[in-house]
Amino acid sequence: MSAKASKKPVTIDVIERAPAWRRALPKAPAICRAAAKAALAHAAGKLGGAELAIVLADDTLIAALNRDYRGIAKPTNVLSFACAEPAPRGTALRLLGDVVLAYGTISREARAQGKMFGDHLAHLVVHGVLHLLGFDHERGGEARRMEALEVAILADMGIADPYRAHEPAHG
Numbered sequence: 001m002s003a004k005a006s007k008k009p010v011t012i013d014v015i016e017r018a019p020a021w022r023r024a025l026p027k028a029p030a031i032c033r034a035a036a037k038a039a040l041a042h043a044a045g046k047l048g049g050a051e052l053a054i055v056l057a058d059d060t061l062i063a064a065l066n067r068d069y070r071g072i073a074k075p076t077n078v079l080s081f082a083c084a085e086p087a088p089r090g091t092a093l094r095l096l097g098d099v100v101l102a103y104g105t106i107s108r109e110a111r112a113q114g115k116m117f118g119d120h121l122a123h124l125v126v127h128g129v130l131h132l133l134g135f136d137h138e139r140g141g142e143a144r145r146m147e148a149l150e151v152a153i154l155a156d157m158g159i160a161d162p163y164r165a166h167e168p169a170h171g
Contacts, residue, residue, distance in 0.1 A: 011051040012036045018058035020103045024117065028056055031118050034157065035125035036099075042153045043133055052096040052132060054125060062102035077105045078124040080131035099128030115162070119154075123162045126153050 014029040021028045032054045040050060055061075059075035067073045069081070083097040101124055110120040130146055137143035151161045 009049050010037060010040060011049075013051075013053045014056065015053060016056045017061060018056060018103045020058065020107075021056040024103070024107065025121065027118065028121060031122050032056070032101075032125050035122040035153075036129050038153050038157055039126045039129035039133075042156070043130055043135070043149055047094060050094045050096050052129065053098045054128075055098060055100040057100050057102055059102045059104040062100055062105070065100060075102050075105050077102055077109060078128045080128040082132050082134075096129075096132040099125060099132065101125070101128070119159045120162070122157060122159055123150065123154055126150050 012033045014032050016022060016029070025031070036052065036054060040047060044050065062079060063073070063075040065079055066076050069079070079100045081098045081100070083095040101121065106120055106124060107117060109115075110117045113120070127146075127150055130149060135142070135146045135149065137146045147163055151163065154160070154162065
């Protein structure tokens with residue numbers, strides 16, 4: 001049996017709550033799944049089975065979530081909600097939580113930073129999944145570790161370092 005065949009299942013549900021995603025980036029669900037799998041493979045160690053949801057939302061939904069859960073009344077690019085419940089008894093599945101992404105904010109950031117929209121989306125999915133796994137960037141050492149991990153994961157996906165200065169997009 002190969003190493004791939006013996007791995008526990010990873011379930012990544014992508015829920016589209018904003019039609020703008022499909023219009024602007026039809027491959028968004030596939031990008032999200034690939035980025036989440038890459039983050040889990042790189043950072044989760046011996047996680048076993050895992051389940052998470054990725055919500056492709058708009059700025060209105062994410063602003064409401066940001067206000068309700070963080071007390072910040074404006075949209076942000078990504079929010080992560082780690083699951084506090086243990087996996088069901090008798091299963092090796094770990095319920096990780098949800099990653100919610102805001103179309104408008106991410107689209108504006110990608111343009112302003114001269115990044116490909118799909119690459120920026122992949123970075124923010126990786127960032128959100130790492131939060132679900134317990135990584136944080138509130139303190140300097142933790143931030144450097146998390147950023148280095150993001151850069152390594154994205155490099156494996158063929159995506160440039162998102163923290164390096166980029167030229168603004170032309171045209």
